[in-house]
Amino acid sequence: MKFHDIIEQVRTLLQRESRLSYRMLKREFALNDEDIEDLKAELIDAKRVAADEDGKVLVWVGAAPVSSSAFQVPSSPQSLTSSTQHPSGERRQLTVMFCDVVGSTALSTQLDPEELREVIRAYQKVCAAAIARFEGYLAKYLGDGLLAYFGYPLAHEDDAQRAVRAGLEIAGAFREMPPQKESLQPLQVRIGIHTGLVVVGEMGAGDTRESMAVVGETPNIAARLQEIAGPNTVVISATTQRLIEGQFESQPFGSPLLKGIDTPIAVYHVQSERQGTSPLAGRAILTPFVGREQEVGLLFDRWEQVKEGRGQVVLLGGEPGIGKSRLAYILREHVTSEGSLLYEARCxxxxxxxxxxxxxxxMQRTLLLTRQDTNDEKVLKLERALALYNMQETLPLFTALLSLPTPPQYPPLNVTPQKQKERTLQALLQVMLAQAERQATVSVWEDLHWADPSSLEFLSLLIEQLPMTKLLLVLTFRPEFTPAWKPRSHISQLVLNRLGKKQVEVMIEKVAADKELSADVVEQIRVKTDGVPLFVEELTKSVVEAGRQVTGNEGQDGKTVAALGIPATLQEALLARLDRLSTARPVAQLGATLGREFSYELLHAVFSLSETEVQTALTKLVEAEILYQRGSGHQTRYFFKHALIQDTAYQSLLKSTRQQYHRQIAQVLQEQFPATTEAQPELLAHHYTEANLIEHAIPYWQQAGQKAVERSANVEAVAHLTRGLELLKALPGTPARAHQELTLQLALALPLTVTKGYGTPEVEAAATRALELCRQVGETPQLIPALFNAWWFYLFRSEFQTARELAERLISVAQRVDDSAALAVAHRLLAQVLYLWGEGVSARTHLEQALALYNPQQSRSLIARFGVDWGVNGFAILAHVLWVLGYPDQARTRKRVGLTVVQEIAHPLTTALFWGWDSHVHQVLREAQAVQQRAEALIALSNEQGFPQWSAYGILIRGWSLAMQGQAEDGLNQIHQGLSRSASAPPGLRGALLAEAYGKTGQLEEGLTAVAQELAAVNKNGARWWEAELYRLKGELTLQSKVQGPRSKVEEAEECFWKAIEIAQQQQAKSLELRAAMSLARLWQQQGKKTEAHQLLSAVYHWFTEGFDTKDLQEAKALLDTLL
Structure with missing residues (x-):
């Protein structure tokens, strides 16, 4: 270790402890007298932060330690209040020993107080000596008990072992100690040891202030363990046992329920230290040995194939720290040394x-977009980049993606969010493939377990296009992520296993470089790291940085010379490295709070220290390889070498300090980085959430959700909005909270419906909760969309009574607030329910009222409020209703008017809904060719704009048209295809279309089954609008069926036809009555009942006053002529 590093460590330790003896420093840092003099010259004379006391002690006289107080949160009168300052402290793992004298109360009655004092002093001296020998910290005396820490103020690689060794030494000493008087029993002790998480730091006030107080259940558990220990024995918890496994002989001691501890704790009795045995003796079998040569070879081989024009994907999985990033780094080095192109994306x-x-x-890194750039400059950079690939026309997609304004010379994006998302993905894909066409390229995506759904969708598209490109795609992830891409000819999957013994030894040698480590130390590292490369790397560095040779062998006297800083676990290794960073540690902790990757600009804006101090700290972190650096100056970006390092630095902070950091980060982002918060409101929402500023976080989660909806990133939208709703639960139940929750629930409705599907419990919960909130807050403008969302849910659940009540309530609300646009929509919604219920006359009335209120000039407003222009959609539904009621010409007229308006509106989803109903109008008019044309247009539009359910309906209705035009098998297959894709067909219609197609293919029993299933659904949900046609089809199929039931087919068919006629008459559905009458008239004609048949059909036919050129009326006229 360099002398400069020793000075920094001594300074940090002295700053924390206030006083250090030179004897301790010599032992701790292996210093000689000359080193001590140099140390004094630096700290006393040069830096003036210390003073000498009698040539024995070094005393701190400098400034207070850099702690959480270095980060002052500026107060804001409107948003934030100044925070309460807390004493410095930290979270860390600690091994605590509690030792107490057995029978001290009885002893006090047998000894003079002065004699008792001498006994206790002798006991304390033995304990203190053992604790000091193993470099523990004697925290305090508690009567005749004492508390000792192992792992603080400085961590060792084997603190749990040191505590147990000290305990065994104390117990052994008292076993051999003679009694104080012949009449007394020998003095005995009990020792309990536990390892766990604590908060350690200053507590108290005034003269009672403690500089290293420990808070947490760890000391309590150690004390309770002491209580159950036998005289002169050491009892440890299972947590400590895991850390000393293989080093000591220990036996299970049960799992008692300790006083004050809620759950039982497994306990072990430590008997002795193992002598002359390997640490592996008590361990489980190690992971099988696996090297890295094969994996590197595979990557290089795939790269060679890529250079030949055969694109490749490598899926690289493994546990944290197993070497995924290292393997990707080797590939990067290899590729860049050849001058090839590399892109790195981090989730x-x-x-x-x-x-x-x-x-x-x-994109932002590649285009060199900076905060100093104006929007125009950023757009110019983007234009130049796209020009390289002749993709200037896609600029609006990229400006939207980057939250930049689109120049006026570019046409606006007049597509749905879903279509915009699809086009954006295609444009990104085009850029990536075009670059790979120019030059062989590697794209590395790390930490895919944190990837957003849209990025995964992009990767799926990219992987499909990869085989004929010069692109190598490397994707890394942890075991919790399951790749959706199965191995294929161009997809390889690697699962990294742990390194074997030989590979670990080679790695230790390389990390140690010119530092020679003994075979014992190498073996310790190998055993402790279990072959995990990150563990090996970090632990070896800790040993090297400790600057002294160590040995793992223990003498009979229990002494150890294991090196300082070799931790027992990775967490402790990283904490030890952070301990040695001095003033750089708070920077690492703040950086960890910012994220895996952060900019210098944001870090410096948050940090209150000077630019020089921040730069110095970052340089230390980069030199220590805690951070990697990219770029220079104010554009520099830093990222943690490993996510585990970031986690360790972050988790070492007190929760209160974390909240303070998040709070300041959020405020700085909001005040100084408006472009970032505008583009990524979820970032600000996250920091406000972690700062426990819930009321500030919720609006940003809402904003993030709405932005995601605009991009058709519905999965992300649900996550953002749901997070906001979860946070609301912590707020008091005020009217303001109810209003806020209502806004979130309403925003959640659309993305939740898209991601979960119509009629799901999640959608129901959102819809019903929104209505409940409306009841709580009273009449608000939000009641209208709440009622609409609930109506939509219950309609698709076929709960028509509830849907009807909601539509009627919506009419009442719209009338009360004089909202003519909402009233038009409400009448249209009620009409649809009534029509499906078989109340066509009432449905017609409400549709005509809706159209009377409808103003095409309000179309954009309707679309913004309800997602679609439900007014113009009323023309198509009214056309269908008019046909059913017996007015085919009026139906055509209404349809034509609506089609003209739809074309003028040119809104994709509105058009799709209109064309869906329009195709059904052609279907009931039996215009098969027109149905096919409209269906194909609907399919094309839906596929282009991303409307899967309407695309499925188009396929369904096209299948019927093909079946009617002589392509029965193809048509039937398409009907099944549409149904399998959840076509948006009204209940009743699906079975009818399927039954007709089955009839054309001669599959009569299948057709009858389809009708039976649909009639059962009708009886359940009450959707009787197509019931008459279903019974008519049942009769037709029954007549053709070869299966004979208990009754004759003629009798059963005649009953079906009469049933159809009765239902149609009840519903005043004259067109359906005409069809049923024709079917029954044909049957009677075959039976010779021409007069009865003519009388039946003539009565219905002569009711009509229009539509005589339609197929049904023409067939009816022809049939009547044959019955004369």
Whole structure:
């Protein structure tokens, strides 16, 4: 270790302890007298932070330690209040020993107080000597008990072992100690040891202030363990046992329920230290040995294939620290040495729901976009980059992605959010492939377990296009992530296992470089790291930085010379490295709070220290390889070498300090980085959430959700909005909270429906909760969308009574607030429920009222409020209703008017809904060719804009048209395809279309089954609008069926036809009555009942006053002529 590093460590330790003896410093840092004089010259004379006391003690006289107080949160009168300052402290793992005298009360009755005092002093002397020998810290005396820490103020690599050794030495000493008087029993002790998380630091006030007080259950557990120990024995917890396993002989001591501890704790009785045995003796079998040569070879081989034009994907999985990043780094070095192109994308746990975050970050770095750039300058850089690939027309997609304004010379994006997302992904894909076409390229994506859904979607698209490109895609992830991409000819998967003994030894040698480590030390590192490369690397560095040779062998006297700083676990190793960073440690902790990767600009804005101090600290962190650095000056970005290092630095902070840091970060982002908060409101929401400033966080989660909806990133939207709703639960139940929750629930409705599906419990919960909130807060403008969302849910659940009540309530509300646009929508919603219920006459009335209120000039407003122009959609539904009621010409007229308006509006989703109903109008008019044309247009539009359910309906209705035009098998297959894709077909219609197609293919029993299933659903949900047609089809299929039931087919078919006629008459559905009458008339004609048949059909036919050119009426006229 360099002398400069020793000075920094001594300074940090002295700053913390206030007083240090030179004897301790010599032992701790292996210093001689000359080193001590140099140390005094530096700290006393040069830096003036210490003073000498009698040539024996070094005393701190400098400034207070750099702690959380270095980060002062500026107060804001409107948003934030100044924070309460807390004493410095930290969270860390600590091994605590509690030792107490057995029978001290009885002893006090047998000894004179002065004699008792001498006994206690002798006891304390033995304990203190043992604790000091193993470099523990005697924290305090508690009567005849004492408390000792192992692992603080300085951590050792074997603190748990040191505590146990000290305990065994104390117990052994008292076993051999003679009694104080012949009449007394020998003095005995009990010792309890436990390892766990604590908060350690200053506590108290005035003269009672403690500089190293420990808070947490760890000391309590150690004390309770002491109580159950036998005389002169050491009892430890299972946690400590795991850390000393293989070093000591110990036996299970049960799992008692300790006083004051809620759950039982497994306990062990330590008998002795193992002598002359390997630490492996008490361990489980190690992971099988696996090297890295094969993995590196595979990567290099795939790279060679890529250079030949055969694109490759490598899926690289493994546990944290197993070497994924190291393997990717080797590939990067190899590729860049050849002058090839490399792109690196890193997924972030803070941005798991930020759509395309890794790609946005890559673009910003690649384009060199800086905060100093104006929006125009950023757009210019983007234009120049796209020009390289002749992709200037895609600039609006990229400006939207980067939250930049689109120049006026570019046409606006008049597409749905879903389509915009698809086009953006395609444009990103085009750029990536175009670059790879120019030059062989490697793209490394790290930490895919934190990837957002949209990024994973992009990767899926990229992987499909990869085989014929010069692109190598390397994806790393942890075991909790399951790749969606199965191994194929161009996809390879690697799962990294732990290193074997030989590989660990080679790695230790390389990390240690010119520092020679003994075979014992190498073996200790190998055993403790269990072959995990990160563990090996970090632990070896800790040994090297300790600056002294160590040995793992123990003498009979129990002494150890194990090196300082060799931790027992990775957490302790990283804490030891952070301990040695001095003033750089708070910078590492703040950086960890910012994220895995952070900019110098943001760090410096948050940190209250000078630029020089911040730069010095960052330089130390980079030199220590805690951080990596990219760029220079104010554009420098830093990222933690390993996520585990970031986690360790972050978790070492007190929770109160974490909240303070998050609070300041949020305020700085809001005040100084408006572009970042505008583009990534979820980032600000995260920091406010972690700062426990819930009321500040919730609006940003809402904003983040709305932005995600605009990008069709519905999964992310649900996550953001749900997080906001979860936070609301912590707020008191005020009217303001109810209003805020209502806003979130309403925003959640659309993305939740898209991601979970219509009629799911999640959608129901959101819809019903929004209504409940409206009841709580009273009449508000939000009641209208709340009622609409609930209506939509219950309609798709076929709960028509509830849907009807909601529509009627919506009419009442719209009338009360004089909202004509909402009233038009409400009438249209009620009409749809009534129509599906078979109340066509009432449905017609409400549709005509809706259209009377409808103003096409308000179309954009309707779309903004309800997602679609439900007014114009009423034309198509009214056309269908008019046909059913017997007015085919009026139906055509209404349809044509609506089609004209739809074309003028040119809104994709509105058009899709209109074309869906329009195709059904053609279907009931039996215009098969027109149905096919409209269906194909609907499919094309839906596929282009991303409307899967309407695309499925188009396929369904096209299948029917093909079946009617002689392509029965193809048509039937398409009907099944549409149904399997959850086509948006009204209940009743699906079974009817399927039954007709089955009839055309001669699959009569299948057709009857389809009708039976649909009629069962009708009886359950009450959707009787198509019931008459279902019974008519049942009769037709029954007549053709070869299966004979208990009754004759003729009788059963005749009953079905009569049932259809009765239902149609009840519903005044004249067109359906005409069809049923024709079917029954044909049957009677075959039975010779021409007169009855003519009388039946003539009565219905002559009711009509229009539509005589339609197929149904033409067939009816022809049939009547044959019955004369």
């Amino acid at each position: 972030s746990p803070y941005h798991q729901h930020s759509a395309l975050y890794p790609l946005i970050e890559v």
